[in-house]
Amino acid sequence: MKRILLAVxxxxxxxxxxxxxxxxxxxxxxxxxxxxxxxxFQTGSVSxxxxxxxQVGYEMKTLNADNKTxxxxxxxxxxxxxxxxxxxxxxxxxxxxxxxxxAARAAGIPVIEFDRQITxxxxxxxxxxxxxxxxxxxxxxxxxxxxxxxxxVKGKVLQVLGDPGDPYTLDIQKGFEDKMKAFPDVKIISxxxxxxxxxxAGTIVADQMLANPDIDLIFSHxxxxxxxxxxxxxxxxxxxxxxxxxxSNGAPVGLxxxxxxxxxxxVEQPLYAQAAAVAMFxxxxxxxxxxxxxxxxxxxxxxxxTKETWGPNIKIPGAAITKENVDNxxxxxxxxxxxxxxxxxx
Amino acid sequence: MNPRTRxxxxxxxxxxxxxxxLFVLVVFSIFVPNYFQLGIFANIIEASSVLxxxxxxxxxxxxxxxxxxxxxSVAALSAMAVGILFCSSGIGLGVQLHPEWLMVPVSLVLALxxxxxxxxxxxxxxxxxxxxxxxxxxxxxxxxxxxxxxISGGRSAQDLAPAIRWFGIQRLIGLPLTAWIAIGCFVVxxxxxxxxxxxxxxxxxxxxxxxxxxxxxxxxxNLIIAFVxxxxxxxxxxxxxxxxxxxxxxxxxxxxxxxxxxxxVIGGVSLKGGVGTLPGVYAGVLLLSAINTxxxxxxxxxxxxxxxxxxxxxxxxxxxxxxxxxxxxxA
Numbered sequence: 001m002k003r004i005l006l007a008v009x010x011x012x013x014x015x016x017x018x019x020x021x022x023x024x025x026x027x028x029x030x031x032x033x034x035x036x037x038x039x040x041f042q043t044g045s046v047s048x049x050x051x052x053x054x055q056v057g058y059e060m061k062t063l064n065a066d067n068k069t070x071x072x073x074x075x076x077x078x079x080x081x082x083x084x085x086x087x088x089x090x091x092x093x094x095x096x097x098x099x100x101x102x103a104a105r106a107a108g109i110p111v112i113e114f115d116r117q118i119t120x121x122x123x124x125x126x127x128x129x130x131x132x133x134x135x136x137x138x139x140x141x142x143x144x145x146x147x148x149x150x151x152x153v154k155g156k157v158l159q160v161l162g163d164p165g166d167p168y169t170l171d172i173q174k175g176f177e178d179k180m181k182a183f184p185d186v187k188i189i190s191x192x193x194x195x196x197x198x199x200x201a202g203t204i205v206a207d208q209m210l211a212n213p214d215i216d217l218i219f220s221h222x223x224x225x226x227x228x229x230x231x232x233x234x235x236x237x238x239x240x241x242x243x244x245x246x247x248s249n250g251a252p253v254g255l256x257x258x259x260x261x262x263x264x265x266x267v268e269q270p271l272y273a274q275a276a277a278v279a280m281f282x283x284x285x286x287x288x289x290x291x292x293x294x295x296x297x298x299x300x301x302x303x304x305x306t307k308e309t310w311g312p313n314i315k316i317p318g319a320a321i322t323k324e325n326v327d328n329x330x331x332x333x334x335x336x337x338x339x340x341x342x343x344x345x346x
Numbered sequence: 347m348n349p350r351t352r353x354x355x356x357x358x359x360x361x362x363x364x365x366x367x368l369f370v371l372v373v374f375s376i377f378v379p380n381y382f383q384l385g386i387f388a389n390i391i392e393a394s395s396v397l398x399x400x401x402x403x404x405x406x407x408x409x410x411x412x413x414x415x416x417x418x419s420v421a422a423l424s425a426m427a428v429g430i431l432f433c434s435s436g437i438g439l440g441v442q443l444h445p446e447w448l449m450v451p452v453s454l455v456l457a458l459x460x461x462x463x464x465x466x467x468x469x470x471x472x473x474x475x476x477x478x479x480x481x482x483x484x485x486x487x488x489x490x491x492x493x494x495x496x497i498s499g500g501r502s503a504q505d506l507a508p509a510i511r512w513f514g515i516q517r518l519i520g521l522p523l524t525a526w527i528a529i530g531c532f533v534v535x536x537x538x539x540x541x542x543x544x545x546x547x548x549x550x551x552x553x554x555x556x557x558x559x560x561x562x563x564x565x566x567x568n569l570i571i572a573f574v575x576x577x578x579x580x581x582x583x584x585x586x587x588x589x590x591x592x593x594x595x596x597x598x599x600x601x602x603x604x605x606x607x608x609x610x611v612i613g614g615v616s617l618k619g620g621v622g623t624l625p626g627v628y629a630g631v632l633l634l635s636a637i638n639t640x641x642x643x644x645x646x647x648x649x650x651x652x653x654x655x656x657x658x659x660x661x662x663x664x665x666x667x668x669x670x671x672x673x674x675x676x677a
Contacts, residue, residue: 199587
């Protein structure tokens with residue numbers, strides 16, 4: 001009986017070992033702390049990071065904070081206890097996670113900031129497009145659109161923000177409004193869509209189109225808000241092109257709206273490149289090796305690594321998507337992940 | 347006090363929320379630029395359609411002395427189900443039916459069925475298994491929203507079939523059909539609550555469940571029907587939400603539950619059960635929508651909305667206590 005049991009256990013152990021070569025070859029487990037999954041960019045970030053990290057030999061596990069700062073702090077504490085190879089953090093709140101980052105690093109776990117830059121404390125690596133920079137790019141595009149329509153940079157812009165408690169939207173607003181200060185003839189009306197909820201954005205647009213029928217441009221801080229804005233414009237009898245539209249993040253729905261002629265510009269967050277950059281530098285981060293500043297090619301995008309007070313930081317330029325380049329497969333909104341394998345930086 | 351004065355005072359007390367609405371509309375029309383125009387009033391009614399329909403179902407259950415916290419998530423799930431089937435972009439499957447108008451009843455039945463099923467599940471556990479409605483529907487609020495995330499993968503469905511979207515674009519006397527649907531729901535359910543045995547029984551159950559049972563009324567059956575109705579009506583709210591936004595996102599409808607509660611309480615429905623009318627609830631919904639619109643037009647930070655909503659609920663509760671005091675004096 002004992003022999004039979006031993007034989008069975010032996011066979012099972014052998015089968016387990018042969019069936020799980022990935023675990024045998026894995027360089028370790030990385031935890032990704034995603035702020036929410038109620039957002040296409042975040043959902044896409046999970047798939048992209050999983051794909052690229054697998055290519056460089058890491059297994060990834062994801063924890064969703066449901067947009068709750070306290071939940072993310074608790075998750076960080078739990079993950080620190082698990083001693084993973086590294087933690088990738090896309091913070092719900094840019095500042096509130098500072099003690100958690102410090103606790104993780106004190107426990108010898110490297111922390112990578114993804115998409116949301118935290119400058120108040122050092123991290124081991126930061127991969128961002130730059131939320132304030134997205135605002136800058138949007139401002140450049142607004143300048144072009146208003147000039148083309150009105151002959152000069154003047155007119156009315158309705159800015160539909162996300163949730164007023166979300167630093168992400170506040171940063172985009174800051175970048176956009178800072179740059180637009182150069183144009184005093186542009187009036188910006190800024191209103192937040194509570195909880196990033198689409199129908200709230202629709203209501204704002206419906207009301208504002210009545211109160212300010214001369215609005216030239218609507219800038220929403222996420223593509224799904226633009227969808228609701230379009231629905232309200234449509235209900236008001238507007239046609240594509242009657243009011244210019246722009247949004248940020250580059251989600252698939254935004255690209256669809258460009259193809260349909262409703263949306264003029266979508267400012268993309270280079271999701272694939274941001275995720276690929278994390279994978280490229282993961283070995284160095286895990287081994288706590290020095291990351292050299294300079295220019296790096298990330299999926300064909302020239303990206304710059306700099307040494308900042310908060311650690312090595314790679315900034316990947318966000319592109320403006322228009323009718324001319326909307327079908328470019330490099331944009332994550334086209335949902336065609338790169339076929340090239342990511343290589344770790346030597 | 348002479349009978350005429352007494353009747354006048356009772357009328358004012360019974361319809362206090364409508365007078366509040368009138369007062370607020372007059373004040374905003376005077377002080378908020380661009381507020382006083384037909385288009386804005388149409389927007390107020392349109393913007394309140396989803397919240398209004400959702401509040402009906404919630405009010406039914408609260409009047410019956412229970413609670414349904416799941417209505418927001420049920421609406422989101424119904425919207426997502428309709429979106430996935432009948433949207434052509436994002437995760438929409440772009441299902442086409444011929445003739446095209448067939449998509450309207452099919453999508454509506456789907457939304458109602460999704461809501462009704464969850465309502466039946468809640469009702470069964472609350473009534474038959476005798477579990478707390480608060481806990482059961484709180485659990486449903488969480489798992490149903492999770493289900494939205496599961497079936498959507500966090501992605502959105504966009505570009506709703508034109509045949510369904512038609513209800514959000516087509517106008518009748520300046521109002522989109524979605525708003526007329528909400529108004530119709532209020533009329534129908536107000537009549538049901540006021541004129542049918544079912545409606546009267548719900549009020550009695552909310553007032554005193556044991557006494558109602560001893561009077562030979564089928565309490566359990568009526569309560570289960572109330573939960574099924576609340577779910578189905580939330581499903582209808584989801585259908586309207588999908589129409590309004592031309593699709594569905596995973597976070598669609600987030601925050602509606604608390605607005606619905608606010609509307610119900612402001613509308614004079616007692617959270618203890620047994621007290622409240624649906625016209626009052628509709629006035630509460632319109633009041634919230636009127637305030638939101640004013641905030642939009644004034645360009646105030648949106649956080650003000652929450653502060654004002656909270657203060658309004660507080661005012662409604664205080665007014666309710668004040669009304670009770672006056673009624674006691676009148677008696």
